[in-house]
Amino acid sequence: MNVASLLVELVLMPLVAFVVGLAMVLMMRRIAARLQRRVGPPFFQPLFDIVKLYGKHTQTSHGLVHDLGIVMAVGGYIAAETMLPVPGMTGIADKGGLVVLAYVMMVPSLGLALGVGQCANPNGSIGISRALTAMLAYDVPFIIVIFGVAFHFGSSNLITIAAAQQAAGIAGWGVSQMPLLALAGLFALHGMLGKQPFEIYVAPAEIATGPMVEMSGKHMGGLFVMQCFQLYTAAVLYVTLFLGGGENWLSFLAKSFAVLAVPVSLAYLFPRYRTEDLVRLMWKWPTMIGLLGLAFLMH
Amino acid sequence: MTSLSDIPVIQTPPEAPARGGNPLANVFDDFIRYCRSRSLFMLHYCTGCGAIELPPAMTSRFDMERIGIQPMVTPRQADILLVTGYVSVKTLKRIILTYEQMASPKYVIGICSCTVNGGMYWQSYATAKKLNDYLPVDLYIAGCMPRPEAVIEGLKALRDNIEAGTSDNWKDYYQRYDHYLGNQQRLFGADWQTPTEVIAEAKHYGLFGPDTLGEHTRRLEDHRKPLEPLRMTLNAGRLEHME
Numbered sequence: 001m002n003v004a005s006l007l008v009e010l011v012l013m014p015l016v017a018f019v020v021g022l023a024m025v026l027m028m029r030r031i032a033a034r035l036q037r038r039v040g041p042p043f044f045q046p047l048f049d050i051v052k053l054y055g056k057h058t059q060t061s062h063g064l065v066h067d068l069g070i071v072m073a074v075g076g077y078i079a080a081e082t083m084l085p086v087p088g089m090t091g092i093a094d095k096g097g098l099v100v101l102a103y104v105m106m107v108p109s110l111g112l113a114l115g116v117g118q119c120a121n122p123n124g125s126i127g128i129s130r131a132l133t134a135m136l137a138y139d140v141p142f143i144i145v146i147f148g149v150a151f152h153f154g155s156s157n158l159i160t161i162a163a164a165q166q167a168a169g170i171a172g173w174g175v176s177q178m179p180l181l182a183l184a185g186l187f188a189l190h191g192m193l194g195k196q197p198f199e200i201y202v203a204p205a206e207i208a209t210g211p212m213v214e215m216s217g218k219h220m221g222g223l224f225v226m227q228c229f230q231l232y233t234a235a236v237l238y239v240t241l242f243l244g245g246g247e248n249w250l251s252f253l254a255k256s257f258a259v260l261a262v263p264v265s266l267a268y269l270f271p272r273y274r275t276e277d278l279v280r281l282m283w284k285w286p287t288m289i290g291l292l293g294l295a296f297l298m299h
Numbered sequence: 300m301t302s303l304s305d306i307p308v309i310q311t312p313p314e315a316p317a318r319g320g321n322p323l324a325n326v327f328d329d330f331i332r333y334c335r336s337r338s339l340f341m342l343h344y345c346t347g348c349g350a351i352e353l354p355p356a357m358t359s360r361f362d363m364e365r366i367g368i369q370p371m372v373t374p375r376q377a378d379i380l381l382v383t384g385y386v387s388v389k390t391l392k393r394i395i396l397t398y399e400q401m402a403s404p405k406y407v408i409g410i411c412s413c414t415v416n417g418g419m420y421w422q423s424y425a426t427a428k429k430l431n432d433y434l435p436v437d438l439y440i441a442g443c444m445p446r447p448e449a450v451i452e453g454l455k456a457l458r459d460n461i462e463a464g465t466s467d468n469w470k471d472y473y474q475r476y477d478h479y480l481g482n483q484q485r486l487f488g489a490d491w492q493t494p495t496e497v498i499a500e501a502k503h504y505g506l507f508g509p510d511t512l513g514e515h516t517r518r519l520e521d522h523r524k525p526l527e528p529l530r531m532t533l534n535a536g537r538l539e540h541m542e
């Protein structure tokens with residue numbers, strides 16, 4: 001691959017991710033609205049929100065680290081997008097692989113923690129400590145799942161994993177080969193999205209949206225962009241690991257949206273867990289299911 | 300004070316015409332203004348009884364989200380400050396603090412007759428009567444209390460005003476800060492100060508007007524105490540106790 005086409009892919013992949021992510025945010029909000037028997041937001045609402053936030057006249061920044069934290073939060077996901085193969089584009093996926101991706105996906109939370117730290121708002125600190133604890137909780141099943149998939153396909157390269165599944169057909173998909181790991185992965189994915197019932201770190205009525213409490217204007221806009229990337233990354237990673245990746249854009253997008261619709265539809269049906277209950281739940285069920293899945297794989 | 304005609308109507312000049320006759324010169328500004336009118340985050344300051352009409356306006360019956368309005372919980376994130384009903388003197392201080400922390404462009408909506416003229420609390424010594432003496436109100440929704448239909452209508456009117464570029468009262472707060480500060484001082488005493496540097500913000504964002512400074516801001520200079528961060532300490536005694 002020559003440099004020019006690689007550069008084009010590095011620019012295009014995050015852009016595509018952003019546009020798909022906007023649609024995913026819309027889907028999430030529409031599902032929530034339908035479950036609550038509302039009409040829901042108009043089609044371009046996620047875009048309006050982001051443009052509005054970036055178009056604010058005045059801006060409150062609490063210092064350099066506050067600004068850099070947002071850059072890290074968005075940048076971490078932009079880096080992750082270039083390592084997720086999509087139909088027709090692989091970017092630097094063959095250089096990165098699952099392990100680097102798992103690391104890069106932690107950068108946004110750490111960046112947010114840095115940024116929120118400088119705001120010195122107690123609600124923000126409580127929120128971010130809860131968010132990092134939650135990360136500790138869902139990362140254990142997440143790592144087990146990643147390890148299991150890499151073990152099964154004998155590679156941590158996402159392109160190889162997707163290609164192996166596509167060659168073998170539906171019977172060779174991760175979800176048919178490793179149903180227990182797929183289930184644990186769905187659990188971890190739900191935790192990663194930070195949606196109800198795992199959104200104690202946001203808790204709007206209690207700690208005033210936690211990490212987001214001091215974010216205004218462009219900072220908040222950055223976080224809205226981050227949310228688009230977050231939904232996209234989680235869904236596409238799951239599709240690549242368990243649902244055969246993308247042969248073409250149509251089936252790829254259909255699978256990604258379907259994966260995301262599961263946790264999002266479940267989300268609005270349950271009240272939230274407390275942090276310690278969340279850790280207990282994550283370390284018990286998905287971890288146990290994941291370990292069981294691993295045992296079957298290795299047997 | 301009791302006559303409607305005393306309430307100042309702020310005339311803002313329309314947006315600057317297209318530069319150089321290029322019809323596309325303002326496309327970007329228009330787009331941003333359109334997005335601004337279609338996406339409004341609302342901070343509801345619900346201490347008055349009018350708040351009870353907001354849940355139906357927000358939830359499945361009338362669903363604000365379909366016109367792009369979402370509740371938000373902190374002033375930093377919000378565009379609309381919704382004051383729902385009577386404002387006591389003590390509450391007003393908090394409302395002003397909240398308002399000054401919001402990022403511009405910001406809009407204030409007064410719901411209920413009590414925010415228009417004091418309503419049934421007219422004779423109370425403890426309530427502020429006219430909200431727009433203290434804050435630049437963009438829209439009043441009158442009624443005791445207004446029904447959700449009226450609230451939604453009001454919000455749609457605000458949306459149309461923003462899209463037309465006529466809802467610019469937040470600039471008025473910077474440009475006539477002396478006027479608002481004077482009214483605030485009349486109520487709270489001469490040593491009233493907020494942590495937000497409104498005058499410095501006005502200078503920084505080019506919103507400085509001839510009436511930004513005046514006799515009341517001079518009084519502010521005299522009384523102002525520099526804000527100091529609270530000293531952070533761990534309570535040693537309690538730590539020992541915990542060990």
Ligand code: SF4
Pocket residue numbers: 347348349383384385410411412413414418419442443444
């Ligand atoms: S106008 Fe009526 S309903 Fe509204 S705050 Fe005043 S007394 Fe309450």
